[in-house]
Amino acid sequence: MIAALFEGVLRHGLALLVVLFAALLAAPYIVNSYLLAILIIILYYAYVGQAWNIMMGFAGQLSLGHALYVGLGAYTAAALFVKFGLSPWIGMLAAIPVAMTAGAIIGFLAFRFRVGGVYFAILTIAFAEFARVGFDHFTWVGGSSGFFLPVANYTTSDLWTLRGRPVMFYYLILTMVVIAFVLCRILLRSRIGTFWLAIREDEEAARAIGIDTFRYKMYAVVLSAGMTSLAGVFFAFYYNNLFPEQVFNIARSIELILAPIIGGIGTLFGPILGAFLLTGLSETMHAILQGLGVDVPGAKQVFYGLCLLFVVMALPDGVWPWVARKLGLGGRKP
Amino acid sequence: MPAEIYLNVAVGGILTGLVYGLMALGLSVIFGVVRVVNFAHGEMMTIAMYLAILAFSALKLDPLVMMVPIAAVLFALGYAMQAALINPFINRPEHSQFILLVAVAIIMVNVLLIIFGPDARNVMTSYSFDSFQVGPLIVDATKVYAGAAAIAVAAVLFAFFRFTYVGQAIRACADNYTGALVVGLNVKQLYALTFGIGAACVGAAGAMIVLIVDVTPALGPAYTLLAFIIVITGGLGSMPGALLGGILIGLTEAMAGLLFSPSAKSMFAFGLLVIVLLFRPQGIMGKRVA
Numbered sequence: 001m002i003a004a005l006f007e008g009v010l011r012h013g014l015a016l017l018v019v020l021f022a023a024l025l026a027a028p029y030i031v032n033s034y035l036l037a038i039l040i041i042i043l044y045y046a047y048v049g050q051a052w053n054i055m056m057g058f059a060g061q062l063s064l065g066h067a068l069y070v071g072l073g074a075y076t077a078a079a080l081f082v083k084f085g086l087s088p089w090i091g092m093l094a095a096i097p098v099a100m101t102a103g104a105i106i107g108f109l110a111f112r113f114r115v116g117g118v119y120f121a122i123l124t125i126a127f128a129e130f131a132r133v134g135f136d137h138f139t140w141v142g143g144s145s146g147f148f149l150p151v152a153n154y155t156t157s158d159l160w161t162l163r164g165r166p167v168m169f170y171y172l173i174l175t176m177v178v179i180a181f182v183l184c185r186i187l188l189r190s191r192i193g194t195f196w197l198a199i200r201e202d203e204e205a206a207r208a209i210g211i212d213t214f215r216y217k218m219y220a221v222v223l224s225a226g227m228t229s230l231a232g233v234f235f236a237f238y239y240n241n242l243f244p245e246q247v248f249n250i251a252r253s254i255e256l257i258l259a260p261i262i263g264g265i266g267t268l269f270g271p272i273l274g275a276f277l278l279t280g281l282s283e284t285m286h287a288i289l290q291g292l293g294v295d296v297p298g299a300k301q302v303f304y305g306l307c308l309l310f311v312v313m314a315l316p317d318g319v320w321p322w323v324a325r326k327l328g329l330g331g332r333k334p
Numbered sequence: 335m336p337a338e339i340y341l342n343v344a345v346g347g348i349l350t351g352l353v354y355g356l357m358a359l360g361l362s363v364i365f366g367v368v369r370v371v372n373f374a375h376g377e378m379m380t381i382a383m384y385l386a387i388l389a390f391s392a393l394k395l396d397p398l399v400m401m402v403p404i405a406a407v408l409f410a411l412g413y414a415m416q417a418a419l420i421n422p423f424i425n426r427p428e429h430s431q432f433i434l435l436v437a438v439a440i441i442m443v444n445v446l447l448i449i450f451g452p453d454a455r456n457v458m459t460s461y462s463f464d465s466f467q468v469g470p471l472i473v474d475a476t477k478v479y480a481g482a483a484a485i486a487v488a489a490v491l492f493a494f495f496r497f498t499y500v501g502q503a504i505r506a507c508a509d510n511y512t513g514a515l516v517v518g519l520n521v522k523q524l525y526a527l528t529f530g531i532g533a534a535c536v537g538a539a540g541a542m543i544v545l546i547v548d549v550t551p552a553l554g555p556a557y558t559l560l561a562f563i564i565v566i567t568g569g570l571g572s573m574p575g576a577l578l579g580g581i582l583i584g585l586t587e588a589m590a591g592l593l594f595s596p597s598a599k600s601m602f603a604f605g606l607l608v609i610v611l612l613f614r615p616q617g618i619m620g621k622r623v624a
Binding site: 119125130250308309 | 371419422426428429430432433434436437438439440441443444445447448452551555559562563566570595597598600601604605607608611612613615
């Protein structure tokens with residue numbers, strides 16, 4: 001099983017992977033708390049990017065409303081914790097089915113009624129926006145004035161209630177990224193992954209050779225939604241406050257898909273590399289502007305936009321395929 | 335509540351909807367011909383709105399007068415965007431075009447933020463508080479002027495696509511890309527022209543809507559979504575559909591604001607969108623595209 005995972009991986013690729021993983025494991029002992037916070041954000045985007053990539057990168061269904069699943073996961077676990085004192089680990093068990101149901105409803109409606117392409121993307125935005133306005137008026141969880149988890153200055157970490165120091169959250173999100181990565185690799189090499197790629201490349205042809213495209217597209221949406229909801233649980237317990245206006249905002253949906261697109265859609269390393277590049281870029285810019293004494297709101301984002309423009313024009317397949325070629329890992333389809 | 339209130343709100347909603355419709359018309363024209371979804375549409379709308387605000391505060395020029403020059407400026411912007419940025423992306427996958435336009439949108443919103451700051455701005459004309467009374471009906475003068483101007487611009491556009499040579503050439507590109515190339519049309523240039531025309535619609539709509547709505551840089555994404563809802567409800571690529579969708583959404587929002595709460599109004603617009611997508615995905619007046 002384990003050996004099968006590494007099958008076909010070049011030796012120096014494997015070495016690089018081990019080095020990267022070791023660096024990430026050791027990071028909290030090396031970096032300061034500011035960098036640690038940034039690493040957490042990077043890994044968070046790497047995780048949701050990986051989850052989104054299942055739907056778009058593997059099965060070819062463009063979702064622009066993934067903030068919906070993040071928000072549902074976040075609100076479900078947070079409400080169970082605050083209102084009933086239930087551990088986020090139990091909250092997760094509730095958050096996953098909630099998000100999966102939402103994904104299943106959207107998928108069912110879209111695929112049964114043959115809503116595809118641009119229309120599907122806009123349908124996903126519509127559901128996320130619908131939830132945003134809905135949660136704005138859902139007073140049981142605070143409505144538009146926000147929903148808060150109790151916070152204190154923690155010196156110890158309690159993994160069961162997820163109350164504690166950033167280091168705990170760092171290792172939690174790192175674990176999530178690793179599991180998502182391994183899961184995606186297993187999926188890609190399995191029968192279901194092959195079916196997804198067939199659907200992505202040519203849905204008509206996939207149906208013609210007897211693939212039940214409706215069912216496999218549903219699997220992709222439901223799995224992606226469930227995985228994304230876990231990111232929501234993490235988000236709720238790490239940031240401790242939830243505002244519908246922020247959590248469900250279309251800007252969140254767009255943010256979380258930029259990493260896999262920049263990194264390389266449909267690749268396993270794309271979301272991770274993209275998250276490092278984008279967050280790194282944005283934080284570097286922030287530091288430079290601060291160093292120059294420039295305090296103009298929006299200046300950072302303009303530069304961010306320009307970089308995005310450059311990447312999408314210069315490297316249409318994303319950065320990872322290009323990096324992979326440079327590292328001599330090319331030819332190997334991840 | 336007396337019945338007149340409903341009628342007043344409904345008429346106000348329809349007039350605002352006409353301006354929305356003109357904005358969405360721009361999106362629809364661009365998608366219908368170039369087959370690119372303009373994710374920076376609302377951001378272009380806010381650019382036009384700020385131009386109108388600038389012209390008004392600096393030179394005391396009425397937004398309705400400025401409509402034409404602002405449309406011209408936006409035309410130039412749209413033409414340049416298509417020629418320089420989007421034309422190389424015509425044969426790229428949808429998500430690639432999407433990122434390109436999202437990047438453009440991010441730049442637009444934040445440049446506006448740097449220049450104008452986050453505060454809301456508006457225009458106070460001499461007729462801002464005027465109203466017309468028709469029987470029991472009281473309608474804001476600004477909305478009447480804006481609605482009438484929207485119809486006029488849309489009529490000019492219909493005439494352009496129906497009767498002029500260039501308009502017919504653009505429709506030819508939309509109907510059959512390869513065919514248009516074969517008969518020797520300069521498709522890239524016509525695409526740039528089309529994007530310019532779509533942007534000009536946004537320019538005109540933006541100049542008008544400052545009479546009704548306060549502008550902030552953050553309004554951009556909201557208008558992009560609104561334009562999507564409208565064109566999909568009306569039929570993506572259909573020109574009368576965009577106007578009809580605008581009226582429908584304007585009416586829905588106004589009535590939802592009256593009957594429930596103004597903050598919940600966009601939920602009804604999205605509800606309408608979901609229903610239309612499921613039961614008539616091509617939109618009310620649209621033709622089904624494969």
